[in-house]
Amino acid sequence: MKIAVIGSGYVGLVTGTCLAETGNEVVCIDIDKSKVQKLSMGEVPIYEPHLDILFDRNIKAGRLKFTTSLKEGLEHGEVIFLALPTPEEEDGSADLSYVLGVAEDIGKLLNEYKVIVDKSTVPVGTAEKVRDTIAKYATCDFDVVSNPEFLREGFAVDDFLKPERIVVGSSSDRAIELMKKLYKPFVRSGNPIIVMDEKSAELTKYAANSFLATKITFMNEIANYCEKVGADIDKVRIGIGTDSRIGKRFLFPGIGYGGSCFPKDVKALHKSGKNSQYDFKILDAVIRVNDSQKIALLPKINTYFNNNLSNKTFAIWGLAFKPETDDIREAPALYLIDELLKEGAKIKAFDPEAMKNVAHKYGDKIDLVTTMYEAVQNADALIICTEWSIFRTPDFNKIKEGLKTPLIFDGRNLYDIVDIEKEEISYFSIGRKDIKL
Numbered sequence: 001m002k003i004a005v006i007g008s009g010y011v012g013l014v015t016g017t018c019l020a021e022t023g024n025e026v027v028c029i030d031i032d033k034s035k036v037q038k039l040s041m042g043e044v045p046i047y048e049p050h051l052d053i054l055f056d057r058n059i060k061a062g063r064l065k066f067t068t069s070l071k072e073g074l075e076h077g078e079v080i081f082l083a084l085p086t087p088e089e090e091d092g093s094a095d096l097s098y099v100l101g102v103a104e105d106i107g108k109l110l111n112e113y114k115v116i117v118d119k120s121t122v123p124v125g126t127a128e129k130v131r132d133t134i135a136k137y138a139t140c141d142f143d144v145v146s147n148p149e150f151l152r153e154g155f156a157v158d159d160f161l162k163p164e165r166i167v168v169g170s171s172s173d174r175a176i177e178l179m180k181k182l183y184k185p186f187v188r189s190g191n192p193i194i195v196m197d198e199k200s201a202e203l204t205k206y207a208a209n210s211f212l213a214t215k216i217t218f219m220n221e222i223a224n225y226c227e228k229v230g231a232d233i234d235k236v237r238i239g240i241g242t243d244s245r246i247g248k249r250f251l252f253p254g255i256g257y258g259g260s261c262f263p264k265d266v267k268a269l270h271k272s273g274k275n276s277q278y279d280f281k282i283l284d285a286v287i288r289v290n291d292s293q294k295i296a297l298l299p300k301i302n303t304y305f306n307n308n309l310s311n312k313t314f315a316i317w318g319l320a321f322k323p324e325t326d327d328i329r330e331a332p333a334l335y336l337i338d339e340l341l342k343e344g345a346k347i348k349a350f351d352p353e354a355m356k357n358v359a360h361k362y363g364d365k366i367d368l369v370t371t372m373y374e375a376v377q378n379a380d381a382l383i384i385c386t387e388w389s390i391f392r393t394p395d396f397n398k399i400k401e402g403l404k405t406p407l408i409f410d411g412r413n414l415y416d417i418v419d420i421e422k423e424e425i426s427y428f429s430i431g432r433k434d435i436k437l
């Protein structure tokens with residue numbers, strides 16, 4: 001099939017590449033000239049495991065092309081994906097200007113039947129708005145489909161190639177058939193393509209992200225309570241996760257959820273509720289709890305240093321919002337760094353992939369170092385913010401040799417309490433007992 005993907009970011013590039021992998025001819029369109037230039041030269045501009053292999057293969061096979069011209073992309077594709085940003089507005093709602101702006105441009109160019117597929121995360125009713133916007137200008141028949149994306153950064157290729165489900169929201173049989181044909185290679189294992197109306201598809205995406213964010217937040221509250229009463233969140237987590245109705249996944253407490261989607265999507269659903277005179281009390285609580293959780297280590301750090309952080313140096317391991325990505329959008333590490341800087345502390349930070357993005361944000365306000373052990377040299381404490389694998393089994397002797405005193409604040413509970421007790425390090429984590437030397 002001939003496919004066009006508008007927006008070549010995390011979702012658009014993965015979508016385009018994976019659709020090319022199953023033999024489709026794909027043209028990806030992006031407004032960012034330098035991005036298109038890089039992509040056309042065979043360079044993947046984001047860190048996403050395994051994407052480069054598929055990307056190279058499909059470029060070489062001539063199935064994956066890039067352009068800044070919407071007209072060229074539209075003429076090529078019979079199915080047109082929208083993978084455009086839907087960032088947070090100041091009042092929490094989703095900014096639809098990218099999606100509706102492109103819809104208007106599409107309308108002006110459309111002169112034969114196409115299926116416009118919305119992969120961006122958008123509030124209920126957006127498919128209708130996209131349809132109306134295109135219809136104002138279009139001189140031919142077309143269909144609009146809501147096809148939310150559930151991939152995770154860091155596992156994006158695997159999630160796209162082997163999705164647990166594909167949701168297709170449409171009221172057009174013609175469009176549904178086309179979508180089923182396109183996605184058939186991805187559901188060979190028997191996972192379903194779930195067809196529903198557009199509004200339900202749009203809400204499915206927000207409900208999924210908000211449910212997961214709520215699950216994490218609930219565990220963070222239980223972890224905070226564990227600290228008050230001397231229980232151990234690791235044990236509670238295993239205790240409840242073995243109940244198949246609860247499940248083992250997404251029960252890991254820490255310094256809050258971040259990323260480009262959970263924070264904005266929870267807020268957008270909350271705001272959409274308000275617009276329809278519905279008060280999502282649970283989401284209101286999730287937003288507030290997560291805001292404070294992002295800096296949950298700060299009181300522990302302040303207590304240890306008697307509220308005097310000025311001129312203390314902290315080594316930070318992990319800047320990305322989670323491992324296996326270079327994405328720092330809404331990363332809890334950055335919230336904590338901002339607070340530490342406000343209190344006069346110095347920061348030496350290391351992340352395996354995200355340092356380039358962080359350098360743009362902080363300039364010379366923090367030191368970015370090239371190895372995890374360089375970060376701890378002469379630091380007053382080590383703070384762990386992201387659970388990269390490389391931090392899981394460190395050389396504790398090197399950490400102790402580097403730090404002024406053996407002291408770790410762990411925002412991701414990387415080490416077993418029993419193991420770390422043997423290391424003679426003061427250790428403070430989330431929802432577990434403190435180890436004080």
Ligand SMILES: NC(=O)C1=CN([C@@H]2O[C@H](COP(=O)(O)OP(=O)(O)OC[C@H]3O[C@@H](n4cnc5c(N)ncnc54)[C@H](O)[C@@H]3O)[C@@H](O)[C@H]2O)C=CC1
Binds near residue numbers: 030119149153260261
């Ligand atoms: N990042 C993720 O893991 C996931 C994101 N989503 C949703 O997918 C959507 C896209 O997200 P990302 O890919 O992360 O965003 P992104 O910011 O990485 O990529 C968006 C791309 O669109 C381009 N763009 C902006 N305006 C354009 C225009 N007028 N014409 C052509 N290109 C244009 C930008 O230059 C950028 O390359 C959002 O709604 C997001 O909520 C959904 C599932 C997963």
Ligand SMILES: O=C(O)[C@H]1O[C@H](OP(=O)(O)OP(=O)(O)OC[C@H]2O[C@@H](n3ccc(=O)[nH]c3=O)[C@H](O)[C@@H]2O)[C@H](O)[C@@H](O)[C@@H]1O
Binds near residue numbers: 150152256258322
């Ligand atoms: O809409 C999106 O963009 C995507 O958002 C999330 O994917 P992603 O943001 O890439 O990352 P997750 O693995 O879900 O983690 C999100 C945040 O929750 C945190 N988290 C996750 C799991 C957990 O047990 N505890 C926890 O604190 C992570 O550290 C991270 O900050 C969803 O998992 C995807 O299904 C969805 O498509």
